[in-house]
Amino acid sequence: MKAMILAAGLGTRLLPLTETTPKPLFPVAGEPVLGRMIRASARAGCDGVVVNLHHLHEKIEAYLAENDFGIKVRAVYEPVLLDTGGGIKNVRDFFGSDPFLVVNADIVTDIDLKAVADFHRSHGGAATLVLHDYPKFNSVVVEGGRITGFKRKPVPPDEKLLAFTGIQAVSPAIFDFIPDGIPYSSITAYEAMIEAGLTVRAMTLDRPFWHDMGSFEGYERAALETGAVAAFGKRGISAGGRDLSVTALCGDGGDRRWFRVEAHGKSLVAAAHGLRQGPSVNEADAFFSIGTHLKKTGAPVPEIAFYEPFTGHVYVEDLGDLNLMEAAREGGAREALYRKVVENLAKMAVRGADGFDTAWTFQTPRYDADLIMDREAGYFLDAFVNGLRGKGVDPSDFLPELRPLAEEATSGEPSFFLHRDMQSRNIMVKGGQPFFIDFQSGRLGPAQYDLASLLIDPYANLSPGFQASLLDSYLGHFSHLTRVDPEDFLHRYWLCAFFRNLQALGAFAFLSQVKKKPGFSEHIPLALESLKKRKSVLSRTPRFAALVASL
Structure with a gap:
């Protein structure tokens, strides 16, 4: 038996992606759907497959030429789309006088094509359509195992409406019901076959794994x-x-x-x-x-x-559903968990930088002064000061004052691995052990930034005394892994904490106002209070300090 895979569609419902990638080459589980269907045909015992093509046919032809499917594959280009029936008639010479399979390229399924071929041989008839109950697409009328029509309404009580899977076994009799060289639907051909008294059988499956990938x-x-x-x-x-x-x-x-x-x-x-x-x-x-x-x-x-x-x-x-914010609410667990977190964080900062390739990053390769000006100080001024509080200030009046602090925070020391969003919702707890998640924004930068993000986290609201204790604990672990100047480390820590504070307020404003996620707004008062207490940094920025005091 031979098979045909219908792959000539335009893929308009998947624009703009189909402007550059034809739908049959869209992958699932690492392989284009067309390749999966060819391999399924080979497993069914087919000795040849023909694929009709139109949109971006050169790309599909190249894919077919580059891969060995263990079966003969023939590609046929349609300069003018012939629809499903016209496409079948166009390659009638490929099939000879034997029944053949026809399968849509834009379905993902585990339906056994050999079982379909065997059903067709054993039950007879001019064609066999594989059906299932799928309310979104139910349009086929079945009586006693035979298809009697398509999209008939109203449906008589003794008739059942089912959905066509796009998989069919067909005898050469279908060619008599499809005109030559013009676009023509296979469904129209089946309707004509039924009208002429030919049997079109229904092979009905119970909840097969099947998806239409046309949208x-x-x-x-x-x-x-x-x-x-x-x-x-x-x-x-x-x-x-x-x-x-x-x-x-x-x-x-x-x-x-x-x-x-x-x-x-x-x-x-x-x-x-x-x-x-x-x-x-x-x-x-x-x-x-x-x-x-x-x-x-x-x-x-x-x-x-x-x-x-x-x-x-x-x-x-799967690390479960318990994050550090929730787990640490149990009084006895908080200190032990945070001690483990800061130890692991110090190790990740040092060891994660070893062999880290900045080509992996999707935002910026490093946390530097430019990023601070744009995504932390600038973010705070745009999203929080102007967006949420409506101050209408000009960011250029404040950023030059903050720039030297950003340079101090990020220059003059080795780069470590930086998670960039190290807060208690991004740490899961499983079996009493903490795990870091959401690391996709990782890059190189000062280790102090992640530590500051963890300790001043508004979700957790750690006491100043506990923050200080964890800072000392981190510094102890960190100094065993790399050379550290404690005074310089702490100086940069307070600068990183200041800028992280700005970032958090900008994010809370953006998420609550623009993304319409109101739950984030409840953390703003605590984060703003934290910012106003950063006197040692604010004292160096009088204009910006006055703005913060007015909020």
Whole structure:
């Protein structure tokens, strides 16, 4: 038996991505969907596959030429789209006089194509369409195992409406119902066959793993679940699409979406960063590269099981739902947990810098004075002072006064690994051990910044005495790992704490006002109080200090 894969569509519902990548080359679990379907045809025992092409056909032809699928593959370019039926008629010479399979390229499924071929041979008929109950697409009328029509309304009580999976086994009789050389729908041909008294059978499946990837929503869901199967496989867990249970998790300040994926009593967490929009390094790339690097250095971060660069899905070890902010509310646990965190943080700062490649970063390679002016001091002035408090100030009146402090904070010392958002919601606790997450913004910079982020964290509201104790503890661990001038370290620490304070207020304002996440606004009073207490730094910036006092 031979097979045809319909791959000539324009992919208009997936614009603008399909302007550069044809839909059949969209990957799931690391392989283009077209390749997956060709391999499925080979597993079904097909001795040849024909693929019709139109949009960006050169790219698909190149892909087919570069890969060995263990089966003969023929590509046929359609200068003018012939629709599904016209495409089939256009390659009738490929099939000869035997029945053949026809499959849509834009579906992701584990339906056994050999079972479809066997069903068609054993049941007879001019064609067999594989159906399932999928309310969004239900449009096929079935009576006694035979298809009697498409999209008939109203539907008689004894008729059942089902959805066509895009998989079919067809006899050469179909060619008599498709005109030559013009666009023509295969559904129209089936309707004509039924009208002429030919039997078009229904092979109805109960909840198969099946996704239509013709839309962004459909493609992302197909990629999420197929990637999860691959991720479980990397961890030695054999799971199919029908074994999965997917639960959406609550996110935090970012735009990423999070899911817990379970199979056979095991679980992973999937971070959905969104589909790739260009060739440059993006957030998902950074998450994967930096997370992989940190794990190799021994840092307590989740193991990454699988990454699909095109879809932006990263599958990681499930660390549960308890973060440091929640865990530390238990009085006896707080001190022990924070002591472990500062020890691990010191080690990650030093060891994470060893072998760190700044090409992995997706924002800036280093935390430097320019970043401070833009994303911390500037962010504070734009989002908090003007955006939230409506002061209407000109940032250029204040930034020159802050620039020398930014230079002091970031120059004159070796660069360490910098997480950039080291706060209690980004530290998970599992089995009494802390783990760092959300490391995708990592770069090189002063180690004091992450420490300051942890200690002045408004979510945790650590007492000044506890902050001082943890600062001493960190300095002790840090000095065993690298050479430290304690006086210089503390000087830069207070500068980093000041700028982190500005960043936090800018972020709280932006997230609550622009992103409409009101929960962040409740942390503003504490963060603003913390900023106003930074007298040693504010005393060096009289104009900016006056602005802060007015807030």
